[in-house]
Amino acid sequence: MKKGSDIKLSSVERSIIENAIRDIKDFPKEGIIFKDITTLLGDKEAYAVLMNHLYQRYKEYNLDYIAGIDARGFIFGAALAQMLHVGFVPIRKKGKLPYTTISEKYVLEYGVDEIEVHIDAFKPNARVLLIDDLIATGGTANAAAKLIKQTGAECIEACFVLGLTFLEGIKKLQEQTDVYSLIEVN
Ligand code: AMP
Numbered sequence: 001m002k003k004g005s006d007i008k009l010s011s012v013e014r015s016i017i018e019n020a021i022r023d024i025k026d027f028p029k030e031g032i033i034f035k036d037i038t039t040l041l042g043d044k045e046a047y048a049v050l051m052n053h054l055y056q057r058y059k060e061y062n063l064d065y066i067a068g069i070d071a072r073g074f075i076f077g078a079a080l081a082q083m084l085h086v087g088f089v090p091i092r093k094k095g096k097l098p099y100t101t102i103s104e105k106y107v108l109e110y111g112v113d114e115i116e117v118h119i120d121a122f123k124p125n126a127r128v129l130l131i132d133d134l135i136a137t138g139g140t141a142n143a144a145a146k147l148i149k150q151t152g153a154e155c156i157e158a159c160f161v162l163g164l165t166f167l168e169g170i171k172k173l174q175e176q177t178d179v180y181s182l183i184e185v186n
Helices: 011-020 044-058 072-084 139-150 169-173
Strands: 022-025 033-036 065-069 087-093 101-108 111-118 127-135 154-164 178-185
Touching (some): 011 044, 011 178, 044 154, 044 178, 065 072, 065 139, 072 087, 072 127, 101 139, 111 139, 127 139, 139 154, 154 169, 169 178
Parallel strands (some): 065 087, 127 154, 154 178
Antiparallel strands (some): 022 033, 087 111, 101 111
16 A cells, blocks of 8 residues: 555646646746646636645545645645644734734745744644645745744644745755655746
């Protein structure tokens, strides 16, 4: 039997997902090619291929929670948590969570930001999968993985639909946790 970590995208699945993502040049500023996943979400076949792949990969990981990064990580993360029958925890931009939080500052591909999580979001030693749509410099995901550890939980893996490998964010994040990006963009 295949281990979850051996389950990778087939070339057919890859092209269905890749073709459903739209590139927007110079958004939100010049020089950035923005990977627009709204077209993927609006394509029921591509969205189902993606979610089914994530389910097949992670169903044997014995996860307790999926932690999604604000905001596009919520879409995939919440859907996957429901499929896997585990909890979902939002890691939010500063100032959005109502209870006591811990926070981390980070540098983004286009700016500086801060994210936070409720201090009691995970039960002790929980097994957590971190998820977002895309990893670029890795600043956001590194901060998110640190937050998960600070709460006393374990970040088992960080998963991204897209990984921009030329920015080396994946390498940096691998110092903290396993990383799986479905589609790597060079
Ligand atoms: P980073 O912290 O540099 O890895 O940036 C990752 C975060 O910024 C993710 O939450 C992405 O949604 C967003 N992001 C960064 N670069 C892009 C891009 N080129 N296209 C779409 N989203 C991006």
